Amino acid sequence: MLSTAQIFVSPSPAVVGDIISCKFVINSILRVGCNCFICSAMQIDNHTAAQLAVKFEKDEPDNLALITEYIVQKSIFNMKHFAKIIEFGHRQQFNFIITQLLGPSLRDLALRQQFQNLSLQTLLKFAYQAIESLQTLHQAGFVHGAVNAV
Structure with missing residues (x-):
């Protein structure tokens, strides 16, 4: 079954x-998702700096996720x-936010290796950090509103 959501194709x-x-x-x-486009980047003048995450969202009245994320953060x-x-800004017809690039999510870790290989200690540490974050x-x-299992 095909999704009715449009994926970024052009531009x-x-x-x-x-x-x-310029930085x-x-x-x-x-x-690349339905409403979000995520890249890694680095500062031009500091190549030893940590990688950054750049999220783009088309600047349309119904697209409020990125602005909401900015307000919450x-x-x-x-x-x-x-x-x-x-940084938060506007480029062409897109809003963008630049943040620190965080490590992999639990979902990414689980998909990378056998889920059984994640120790109980690792899972409990993740659960504790997730509860602290919430x-x-x-x-x-704020209320997250979309907490899901892996």
Whole structure:
């Protein structure tokens, strides 16, 4: 069964080598989704700096996920378990947010290896960190609304 959601086909918000805000260069495309396009990037003037994540969303009235993410992340700035915002802006017909590039999700880890190979200690540590993160969101006045099992 085909999804009715449109996937970014054209125009693409960025390609490898593109410069964003005169400060960041796109290294690779990480994910392409229905409403979101995610790349890795690095600062042009600091090649030893950590990789960054760049998320793009088409600037349309119904697309509010990226702006909402920006508002939430600004509210929990410098809190444990959350990416630091580097920049938020507009490029062509897309909004973008640049943040620290975090490590793999539990889902990515589970798909990378046999799920049985994740130790109980690793799973409990993840569960504890997930609960801490949700608690931080709640204390800032937000409800996640889409917590799912792997």
